[in-house]
Amino acid sequence: MSSGGSTDPSDDLDLALSLADAADAVTLPRFRAVDLRIDRKPDRTPVTDADTACEDRLREVLASERPDDAVLGEERGGSLGDGRVWVIDPIDGTKNFSRGVPVWATLVALVEGGRPVVGVVSAPALGRRWWAAAGLGAHTSDPARGVGDGTLGVSGIGALEDAYASTTDLDHWRTLGRQDQWLALTRACWESRAFGDFWHHCLVAEGVLDVAVEPEANTWDLAAAQILVEEAGGRLTDLTGAARPDGGDSLTTNGRLHDAALEIVRR
Structure with a gap:
């Protein structure tokens, strides 16, 4: 992958999927770990050692692969400017994660000019992943149903x-x-x-x-x-x-x- 910013959404999507792999390698081994460390942020929401370790790992990868891009993360901060910004939630659903409930995920997005153009949601404890990029459709993997790359579409409910x-x-x-x-x-x-x-x-x-x-x-x-x-x-x-x-x-x-x-x- 290029070390500079990419203009090809498929390249950025590939990187986002690689970031999700890196995140899963950090978070899943800490899920239900007996030595999981849980603290409270000033707003009284929980944060675990897995949250910070995951975001730090993803920032390391981005610093190598996209050094010219900005990063906004839940745990380490940043801002959403006018350029290319990678937006990271290392564990969305930390309350679930900290209590052993498997409904949690790492969220990775690329935002350009204030608009998300790439997004990946990886929920390894559920065995699920969802991803999309502008113009490339929305997709999911669901190994339990034998789906490796399924195309997503919203419902037709009209009332x-x-x-x-x-x-x-x-x-x-x-x-x-x-x-x-x-x-x-x-x-x-x-x-x-x-x-x-x-x-x-x-x-x-x-x-x-x-x-x-x-x-x-x-x-x-x-x-x-x-x-x-x-x-x-x-x-x-x-x-x-x-x-x-x-x-x-x-x-x-x-x-x-x-x-x-x-x-x-x-x-």
Whole structure:
């Protein structure tokens, strides 16, 4: 691979997939490890030794492979500028990871000019991976079903009353004073769950869910998900309707339901 910035999305996607391999090699051996170290950040969210070790490893690879690109990571910081920025969430779902729940993933995205153009979501404890690049479609591997490279597409559900919706945590809505919006959405939809974090975005891209909404989220939570969902035919916006990963919250849908859902949860 070139040590400079690439203009070929397939080259950047190959690198992102290699970064996911490197991440899995760090995180999976620490999952359910008896000596896992868990601390609390100032915002009281947990961070483990696997989070920091994973991000440090990915930054090392990027420093070698893309030295001219910037990096934004959950644990080591950075900013989303106008150029090429690799956005890393070393473990999305750290609460699950720290409690031994297998629903967690490493998220890697490349953002150019504020728009995600490459994204990889790797969930090794689930045996799953999802990836996408601009113009190259959205894909997944699911070895348990014998799928090595399956193409993703969102659902065809066209009415909220038939929709399957997800969020992460009802109490988060209450804390933000917006619980009534989530409850209104659940009343408008057929069924609701709290799959949460990276997983419900991936399930929208797979056509399994139709709506996923987060009242609060960070750039590293959403950048990989945005390109994945868009390449699968759906939409991911903030709760004003802007298609951006850094708006502070998110609505992910199959596209057909987006405007109707946004009317309910808009800020």
